[in-house]
Amino acid sequence: MSHQKQGYYGQFGGMFIPEILKSTFDELISHYEEIRQDPTFWQEYENLMSTYSCRPTPITPADNLSQYFGGAQIYIKREDLNHTGAHKANNVMGQGLLVKRMKKTRVIAETGAGQHGVATATMAAKFGFDCTIYMGAEDVERQRPNVFWMEKLGAEVIPVTDGTQTLKDAINAAFRDWTGNMDTTHYVMGTVCGPHPFPEMVTWLQSIIGKEARIQMLQAVGQLPDKIYACVGGGSNAMGIFSGFLEDESVELIGVEAGGDGLQTGRHAARLASGDSTVGICQGYKTRFLQDEDGQMRDTYSVAAGLDYVGVSPILSHYHETGKVRFEAATDKEVMAALELLIRKEGIIPALESAHALAQAFKEAPTLSKETKILINLSGRGDKDIFTIAQAFDDQKWKEYIIQKGEQYNA
Numbered sequence: 001m002s003h004q005k006q007g008y009y010g011q012f013g014g015m016f017i018p019e020i021l022k023s024t025f026d027e028l029i030s031h032y033e034e035i036r037q038d039p040t041f042w043q044e045y046e047n048l049m050s051t052y053s054c055r056p057t058p059i060t061p062a063d064n065l066s067q068y069f070g071g072a073q074i075y076i077k078r079e080d081l082n083h084t085g086a087h088k089a090n091n092v093m094g095q096g097l098l099v100k101r102m103k104k105t106r107v108i109a110e111t112g113a114g115q116h117g118v119a120t121a122t123m124a125a126k127f128g129f130d131c132t133i134y135m136g137a138e139d140v141e142r143q144r145p146n147v148f149w150m151e152k153l154g155a156e157v158i159p160v161t162d163g164t165q166t167l168k169d170a171i172n173a174a175f176r177d178w179t180g181n182m183d184t185t186h187y188v189m190g191t192v193c194g195p196h197p198f199p200e201m202v203t204w205l206q207s208i209i210g211k212e213a214r215i216q217m218l219q220a221v222g223q224l225p226d227k228i229y230a231c232v233g234g235g236s237n238a239m240g241i242f243s244g245f246l247e248d249e250s251v252e253l254i255g256v257e258a259g260g261d262g263l264q265t266g267r268h269a270a271r272l273a274s275g276d277s278t279v280g281i282c283q284g285y286k287t288r289f290l291q292d293e294d295g296q297m298r299d300t301y302s303v304a305a306g307l308d309y310v311g312v313s314p315i316l317s318h319y320h321e322t323g324k325v326r327f328e329a330a331t332d333k334e335v336m337a338a339l340e341l342l343i344r345k346e347g348i349i350p351a352l353e354s355a356h357a358l359a360q361a362f363k364e365a366p367t368l369s370k371e372t373k374i375l376i377n378l379s380g381r382g383d384k385d386i387f388t389i390a391q392a393f394d395d396q397k398w399k400e401y402i403i404q405k406g407e408q409y410n411a
């Protein structure tokens with residue numbers, strides 16, 4: 001995209017920041033460009049991820065499921081095996097190495113469900129940085145176990161009582177902190193959103209998923225996958241795996257958003273798969289947001305906290321517009337059925353977020369030929385979701401649906 005203005009993807013992206021942060025962003029961009037040019041950075045990064053996390057993460061052939069559906073051959077990229085339980089480790093550890101090079105001593109981050117907060121606090125403990133995590137007061141109450149671990153890891157967790165007391169208010173508070181502490185502090189953005197260079201930089205760090213997956217498919221399966229499925233919250237695990245295959249015309253890329261109670265109910269977080277979003281500028285970048293006619297952000301809903309967000313990566317908004325990526329939505333019910341099936345058939349407990357990618361893949365797998373190879377990015381493990389999942393399985397509306405679905409699969 002060299003012909004384009006830096007940090008733009010078609011009409012999306014940009015860097016809409018307060019004047020006072022200009023020099024901080026200039027400094028960040030210049031360090032980012034330096035590490036991209038420097039092969040020793042990527043070596044150091046790969047080495048750290050192989051000794052501290054579980055990289056390269058394997059690709060598991062899901063033979064039981066493939067047989068069960070009788071269609072496509074299903075493969076699963078195991079980001080659930082990362083340290084702290086999800087692909088988020090790739091991003092935070094990479095930014096940790098960058099902070100060390102920038103000679104800063106403190107990191108801050110926003111967190112909604114708490115997963116990015118725990119990952120950042122873990123990185124700070126490992127590197128010896130001071131760490132402050134901003135979290136909506138409402139979310140602090142809902143995510144007690146994550147708050148407990150962040151504090152044990154040495155982070156200060158600040159409950160944000162502005163606005164709706166959720167993720168977007170935490171982001172605003174983190175930006176306010178940054179403007180007051182630019183010399184010492186780096187803001188660890190959790191996904192491929194926000195002002196340039198974050199979408200590009202976080203995609204680059206997450207591209208380790210796609211780089212590995214491409215080599216692993218060629219070596220173990222002897223061909224590229226025909227289709228790749230990934231769930232989309234902000235878009236970082238999707239961009240991570242997709243980036244290994246962007247040049248391959250034969251590979252179809254499918255992003256799966258949170259369909260919540262169903263697109264027709266309005267209770268969802270499908271920014272690209274629904275017709276409900278419009279282009280706007282918020283939190284430093286231009287993308288498609290779920291907003292009302294006055295530009296106020298709408299309430300979003302999903303059983304998966306990590307997908308429950310009004311904005312989406314500007315890069316994915318661009319790929320939506322060009323048709324490079326197909327976007328679909330999976331409802332909560334479909335997600336619970338897919339989650340149960342993966343647990344029972346393969347003995348793998350997925351995160352609720354990741355189960356969205358499974359749900360869409362399971363809809364399509366039975367209709368595909370046995371020669372078709374599909375790859376699902378399993379972004380994280382489900383331990384964190386134990387209470388939500390237990391409650392959902394108790395809920396009558398899911399129970400009936402899962403039984404129905406089971407009979408249908410078995411027919």
Ligand SMILES: *Cc1c(COP(=O)(O)O)cnc(C)c1O
Nearest residue numbers: 233234235236237306353379380
């Ligand atoms: C945070 C999270 C997501 C959503 O974030 P993306 O940036 O869209 O990848 C998905 N899966 C898991 C397990 C997560 O923790």
